Amino acid sequence: MAAHEFKHLFSPLKIGNIIVPNRIVLPAHWTCFFFQDEPPNERLTHYLAARAKGGAGLIITPQNTVWPSSTHYGYVGTHDDKAMPAYKMISQAVHEHGAKVIAQLTHFGPSTGFLKTGGAGLAPSSVGGSGGLLPHALGNAVPHEMDKNEIKEIVASYGVTAYRMRETGYDGVEISSTVGAGGLLVAFLNPLTNRRTDEYGGSLENRFRIHMEIIDSVRSAIGSDFVVGLRLIGDMLIDGGTTLDDTKVLAVMVEKRGQVDYLGVCAGFQGHIPPMHFPLGAFVYIAAGVKEVVDLPVVCHGRINDPVQAESILDNNQADLIGMARALICDPEWPIKAKEGRTEEIRKCIACIQECAGNFLKWQPISCTLNPQAGRENVITKIVPAADKKKIMVVGGGAAGLETARVAALRGHQVSLYEKEKELGGQCIIAAKVPKREDFAEVPRYYTYQMKHLGVEVHLETTITPEMVKEKNPDAVVVAVGSVPNMLPVPGSDRDNVVWVRDVLQGEATTGENVVVIAAEQHEQALGVAIFLADKGKKVELVTHCLYAGTELDTNTLPFMYGQLLSKGGVISPLTRVKSIEENAVVTAHAMTGVERRIEGVDTVVVAGIGRADESLYRTLKGEGKEIYAVGQCLAPRLLTDSIWDGYHVGCLL
Ligand SMILES: Cc1cc2nc3c(=O)[nH]c(=O)nc-3n(C[C@H](O)[C@H](O)[C@H](O)COP(=O)(O)O)c2cc1C
Ligand code: SF4
Structure with a gap:
């Protein structure tokens, strides 16, 4: 589809006194680019400016804290003069690109x-642990119940801070009643955390x-x-939380008051960041419901990643702006x-939620699993052309090899890529076999297109030997052949009834009816293969x-992966160490107490691990005096993410 076909997406919209050049919004998202006692910085400025330069019409900057009592991250808030130069820098940088x-x-x-900044959390009621709703430590402390003067x-x-933001050249402010970012307001709105009996508690209006x-x-x-959004x-x-019907009532109240210029609507309590388990555009119906009852512009959010999808949301009048x-x-x-x-x-x-929100939930700066440049715009500005154009041979068409080939080709090298399988994508193809993890297939889709687009010569079903490398005589070789199974160092792991996770997902190993999956990694492979098997009716x-x-x-x-497995009758046994594998049994010991247990009637044992580096080609070629790298x-x-980062890094070095 060409530009003119996205006619809604690229049409301007008046919001309050400003005209947003198109309908694409970068919604607020906390980045962890600055920490305790620090003001916003150049890293954030470059990050936001890159999105404005890329064409987003409206940039909403994250979490401008309004008062020192907002202690969550302990960074310098908008109420503090030290933050002002940074906000001026941001508004200028974003405006330069027309957003x-x-x-x-x-x-x-x-x-x-997690940070100790002095002072307690503030809340409508002294209810800790966000009403017991979050399965992690965030917000578990018991807050101080605010009196009416503290509310005032x-x-x-908020008024003082909004005025200060106006002084920085910003176009407006958004009052956030979303989780985390709007912690206080959500705590008031949520009946589970607001137990007040005065005019701030009880009914929805209160x-x-x-x-x-x-x-x-x-x-x-x-x-x-000056624009005001909510x-x-x-x-x-x-x-027991608020529903779409409640929000419709609130939206009408807000519109009647006539003080707000737009409404942003998201969904879900825990961070409203839907994982891969949700379909694309999962919450569009919520924005559409709100739009039905008000004339204010409505921004929708949640798993929108495709221009055709975005255009159709606007075309169907389900929202006025697309938050992504x-x-x-x-x-x-x-x-x-x-x-x-x-x-x-x-x-x-x-929607893997690994390097973006996954990082931020661990108090680390955000990036992106698929885009190593994200969050590093202050240090990585662009991929620069290579001074010497070389003939590059990339061996392996998984994510690491593909990213190397992409970056090397962008830099002007002549790149050939060799893959022993029938298609590109490596482990992403396997990861996509797990129910509700199908989005991993986007990785091969993207790179297959990029290889063609950038003129990388791709050879499928070709296993490269050291002799072939010698014969082709490239200037540099990048070995990206992946890993091989790494069975457990326990007695019985070499039995015929013990199989490797990837072989099961690829259909190269079959299992019996009763399966034990041993988690030798703690990311998604063990849960993934257990779900895959439970979905096929196996007892796991x-x-x-x-x-x-x-x-x-x-x-x-x-929670979604747990839900998938448990709803299919799967069992998860934590604190369980495997001691040995027998013909029809697995012997385990409790990780804390050492108490033994025998799991009887086991047909197949699946080892879910991350494998062992397949180093032989790299080691053999290393002595040959050629420019050689191993990636992934x-x-x-x-x-x-590490594979893609390796590929990016080596692609830039070549
Ligand atoms: C790393 C990260 C941090 C976020 N922080 C905020 C925040 O500070 N305020 C907020 O209202 N929403 C925050 N969100 C939610 C997003 O604004 C958005 O609603 C959500 O990610 C769903 O949209 P998406 O599918 O386009 O990512 C955050 C999301 C991410 C990924
Ligand atoms: S692909 Fe990138 S932006 Fe999307 S969820 Fe994964 S890490 Fe976050």
Whole structure:
């Protein structure tokens, strides 16, 4: 589809007193680019400017905390003069590319996070652990119950902060009532965390009262010619939380008040960042429901990653603006590629939640599994042409080899890539076999297109030997042949009834009816293969020596994988170490107490591990005096993100 065919997506929209050049919004998302006692920095500025340069029409900057009592991350908030130069720098950098910029105003309320900054969390009621809803440590502390004077102080602080943002050249502010970022306001709105009996508790209107007071406070501080938005969780998707029907009532109230210029609507309680388990556009119906009852522009969010999908949402009048956080983290040039009809060039977010929110939930700077440049825009500006154009041979068509080939070809090298299988993609093809993990297939799709587009010569079903390398005589060789099975060092692991995870997923190994999956890794392979087998009607027990399975997965994905396995009758046995494997039994020991247990009636044991580097080709060629690199799993078996990062890095070195 060419630009003119995305006629809604690239049409301007008036919001309050500004004209947004198109309908593409980068919604607020916390980056962890700066920490305790630090103001926003150049890293954030470059990151946001790259998305504006890529063509997003509206950039909403993350979490401008309104008052010192918002202690969650302990960084320098918008109330502090030290933050002002950075916000001026951001507004200038974004405006240079023709986009508009709005600041999301936040009070973290009950969330005090991991950092000790002094002071307790603030909340409508002294209810800890976000009402017991979050399966992780965030927000578990018991907050201080606010009295009416404390509420007044916070309401006023939003007005003060909005006024200060206006001074920085921003185009507007967004009052956030989303989880995390809008912790305090969500805590008021959520009946599970608001137990007040005064005018701020009880009915929906009462629980929303602080929002209305803040809206009034902001509007009276900044006047009529500055945009004010409100972001709400359209449906908390939890028993007892607010629903779409509630949000419709609130949206009508807000519109009647006449102080707000747009509404942003997302969904879900835990971070409203839907994992791969949700279909594309999973929450569009919520924005559409709100749009039915108001005339205010509505921004929709949640798993929108494709221009045709975005255009049809607008065409169907389900929303006025398309919010895409991860799609633009993954490919900042998504808008410009869509506008120029280069849709196949877009690197689509697969909702893996690994390097973006996965990092941020671990208090680490965000990036993207598929885009190593994301979050490093301050140090990596662009891929530079190579001074010496070389003949490069890449051996292996998994993610590491493909990324090497892509970057090397972009730099002007002549690249040939050899893959022993029938198709490109390596382990991503295997990962996509697990039910609800099919989005991993985007990785081979993207790279297959890139190879063609960049003129990389691809040879499938070709196994490369050291002799063939000698014969082809390239200037440099990059070995990306992956890893081989790495069975457990326990007695019985060499039995015929013990099989390797990837062989099962590829259909190269069959299993009996009763299967034990041994988690020799703590990411998604053990859970994935257990789900795959349970889905086929097998009786599966997953054993892990850790406290729970998938400890390295993010807390958004994990509950869905657990749900998939348990709903199919699968059993997860934590703190269970494997001692030996017998013909029809697995002997385990409790990881803490050492107490033994025999799992009887086992037909097949699946070892789910990350493998061992397949180093032989690399080691053989290394002595030959050629420029040679190993990337990805054959350097050391790690995650997809590491493979892509290796490929990117070596592609830049060649
Ligand atoms: C790393 C990360 C941080 C986020 N932080 C915020 C935040 O500070 N405020 C907020 O309202 N939403 C935040 N979100 C939610 C996004 O704005 C968005 O609603 C969500 O990611 C779903 O949209 P997507 O599928 O386009 O990513 C965050 C999302 C991500 C991925
Ligand atoms: S890390 Fe995964 S979910 Fe996050 S932006 Fe990248 S592809 Fe999307």
